[in-house]
Amino acid sequence: MPIKIRNGGLLCALIMMGLVNSGCFTTFQTARVKQGFHFTASAAILSDQMRDGKTQGHDVIAILTPNLGHIENNKGIEFGVSLGGILEEEFNSSNSGSPQNFGQNVKEPLILPYLKVGFNQNGRNKFAIVGQSAFILPSSLTFIYSYDYTRWTPYGSMKRMFPGGSAGDDPIVTRFQEKDQNIWVFGVGTEWQMPLNPGIEFGILRNSYNEDLQLTPFSTTTKRQVL
Helix, strand or coil, X not given: CCEEEEECCCCCCCCXXXXXXXXXXXXXXXXXXXXXXXXXXXXXXXXXXXXXXXXXXXXXXXXXXXXXXXXECCEEEEEEEEEEEEEEEEEHHHCCCCCCCCCCCCEEEEEEEEEEEEECCCCCEEEEEEEEEECCEEEEEEEEEEECCCCEEEEEEEEEECCCCCCCCCXXXXXXXXXXXXXXXXXXXXXXXXXXXXXXXXXXXXXXXEEEEEEECCEEEEEEEEC
C-alpha cells in the first residue's frame, strides 16, 4: 500500500511506505473537477511484488500533470496528460550498469492522457468517472466518490486496470504481465482545502491471473493465482 503525496503546484518529494502496491497509474484525485488550467504533481512507491518466487524491488513513480477543467450545469469535464517516469527497482533502475532483465531494473517514461467527467459539482457529494490511457493504449477506468467538508475532502476510488499485453508484451510496465490478468485497484485518500491543495492516498491492488504449472515432463495445468 503506497502512500502518495500530492501537491497542486510543485512536486512534493515526501514519500512514505505502506504495505501493498496501489496500482502503477495512480488515481490520486477527488471527484471534483477544477475550473480552468492547473497542475497536479504526485509521487508514489509501489511495494515489492513477488514473481516466480523472486522479489522485484519497490517501484518509484513521479508524475507532473497539466490539467484543464470546465464546469457547467452542475457537471464538469477535465482533460489532462500525466508526464513522468517509473523506476521498477527503486533507484537501481537508473544505473546503466545494471543488467536489464525482464521485469527488473526497468526505467520507463510515462505519458498518460486522461478524461474525467464529474457529476454534482455544486454539491458536497461528488461523483466522477475517469478514463486513462498509456500513450495510446487504454490503461484504466476509475470510479470516484468524494465528500467536501469545510477544510478537507476525503474520497474513495475503484479502478479497473487494463494490461497493455500478455506476458512479455506490455510496453509500459513489465510487472503487470501475466496470463489472463484481472487487475482492480481500490484507493482511499484525502485532499486538504488549503494553498496548493496537498493530498495523500492509500491503495490496494488485486491482481489475479493464470499460471501454467508443469506437472510432469509431458503435462501441464493452469492454476489461478492472486497477488
